Amino acid sequence: MTDISTNTVSTLATAITCDVIAIEALTPSISKVILSPQQPAAYHAGQYLQLLLSAEDKRPFSIASIAQHNQLELHIGTPAGDNWSGAALAHIQQQHRAGLQVMVEVGLGVAQLRLNSQRPIILLAGGTGFSYVYAIAQALSEAKTSQPVYLYWGVRQQDALYYQPQLQHWAGQADNFHYIPVVQQPTAGWQGRTGLVHEAVLADIAALEDYDIYIAGPFAMAGVAREAFAQQGAVREHMFADAFAYI
Ligand SMILES: Cc1cc2nc3c(=O)[nH]c(=O)nc-3n(C[C@H](O)[C@H](O)[C@H](O)COP(=O)(O)OP(=O)(O)OC[C@H]3O[C@@H](n4cnc5c(N)ncnc54)[C@H](O)[C@@H]3O)c2cc1C
Numbered sequence: 001m002t003d004i005s006t007n008t009v010s011t012l013a014t015a016i017t018c019d020v021i022a023i024e025a026l027t028p029s030i031s032k033v034i035l036s037p038q039q040p041a042a043y044h045a046g047q048y049l050q051l052l053l054s055a056e057d058k059r060p061f062s063i064a065s066i067a068q069h070n071q072l073e074l075h076i077g078t079p080a081g082d083n084w085s086g087a088a089l090a091h092i093q094q095q096h097r098a099g100l101q102v103m104v105e106v107g108l109g110v111a112q113l114r115l116n117s118q119r120p121i122i123l124l125a126g127g128t129g130f131s132y133v134y135a136i137a138q139a140l141s142e143a144k145t146s147q148p149v150y151l152y153w154g155v156r157q158q159d160a161l162y163y164q165p166q167l168q169h170w171a172g173q174a175d176n177f178h179y180i181p182v183v184q185q186p187t188a189g190w191q192g193r194t195g196l197v198h199e200a201v202l203a204d205i206a207a208l209e210d211y212d213i214y215i216a217g218p219f220a221m222a223g224v225a226r227e228a229f230a231q232q233g234a235v236r237e238h239m240f241a242d243a244f245a246y247i
Contacts, residue, residue: 013050013107013108014105015103015104015105016037016041016104016106017037017038017039017101017102018035018103018104019035019036019038019101020034020092020101021071023089023093027159027160027162029077029080030075030076030078030128030160030162031076031078031089032064032074032075032076033074033075033076033089033092034071034072034073034074035071035072035073035102035104036070036072037104037106038101041067041104041106041107042067042106043063043067044107044112044113045066045067045112045113045135045136045139046062046109046111046132046136046139046240047063047106047108047109047111047112048060048062048063048108048109048132049061049063049072049074049104049106049108051088051091051102051103051104052102053088058105059084059085059087059088061074061075061088061131062074062075062128062129062131062132062216064130064131064132064134064135065135065138066138066139068142074131075130075134075162076092076128077127077128109242110240111132111214111215111216111240111241111244112240113135113139113214114212114240115139115140115143115145117212119147119210119211119238120149120150120211121140121147121149121150121211121214122152122208122211122214123136123137123150123151123152123214124152124154124197124198124216124217124225125152125153125154125197126155126217126218126221127155127156127160127217128217129215129216129217129218129221130153130216131216132214132216133153133214134163136214137151137170137177140177141170141174141177145176146176147176149176149177150201150204150205151177151180152180152182152198152200152201153167153180153181153182153197154181154183154184154197154217154221157184157187161181161183167179167181180192180193180204181193182194182196182200184196196221197217197221198221198225198229199228201229202229202232205232206232207232207233208233208234209233211234212238212240213229213234213238213239214241215240215241216241216242219246219247222241222243222247223243223247226241
């Protein structure tokens with residue numbers, strides 16, 4: 001398994017300078033960052049960028065926004081003891097405070113939305129893997145596609161469902177968009193699904209042959225989901241995740 005704490009993903013992408021527009025807490029341990037690129041930033045929904053802490057130290061983050069928005073939205077989780085993302089966020093905060101820009105490489109990865117496919121879609125997110133599926137869901141909405149979309153978002157505690165109102169709103173507006181939050185360790189009062197998020201998919205959809213499946217989250221989740229989905233009929237070529245390159 002590749003260690004992303006010393007990330008050395010090689011890339012031919014051009015480095016782009018970005019102004020830091022905003023840093024906002026989504027939860028006590030997840031921050032939203034908005035960057036404004038000073039040069040054109042070309043990417044597809046579902047791709048990621050690398051934040052350059054130095055020429056050698058590049059850290060990948062899914063791009064939560066879509067290219068039409070002209071700004072780059074990131075969701076950075078900084079759980080206690082995780083210096084990989086904590087150092088990335090600290091770098092952005094430091095540059096912002098000093099009135100300096102950050103450098104990123106955009107348009108990376110192979111797990112972007114396949115818009116030419118008509119198959120129904122499962123979007124599987126674990127934790128901040130939501131950033132990736134959020135971009136894909138926005139692109140599908142913009143393209144006014146009609147195939148069913150099932151967005152499963154698994155979190156440990158329900159307060160980590162930081163875009164819940166917006167997703168519920170979408171689900172109420174579009175007949176083909178379905179939102180299924182899954183809480184692993186619910187507290188009293190949670191009335192939705194519980195357990196591991198990929199197990200909710202397995203319970204709901206008996207045959208996965210027909211689906212395109214997009215996956216982002218902890219590497220362990222991506223690996224377990226890929227194998228379990230394949231056993232339930234999913235076609236490996238129709239499952240997409242940049243995490244697969246790391247496991
Ligand atoms: C290309 C790339 C892009 C990345 N983009 C980002 C980014 O935008 N933001 C960011 O913060 N980090 C990013 N990372 C780093 C990494 O993917 C995240 O740290 C990770 O997704 C964070 O998960 P979490 O702690 O939020 O999920 P957790 O809170 O650990 O888990 C959420 C849910 O996932 C499921 N799950 C977790 N573990 C397992 C398991 N072992 N088996 C089955 N199910 C499980 C459960 O349903 C759980 O409730 C990226 C990494 C790469 C390589």
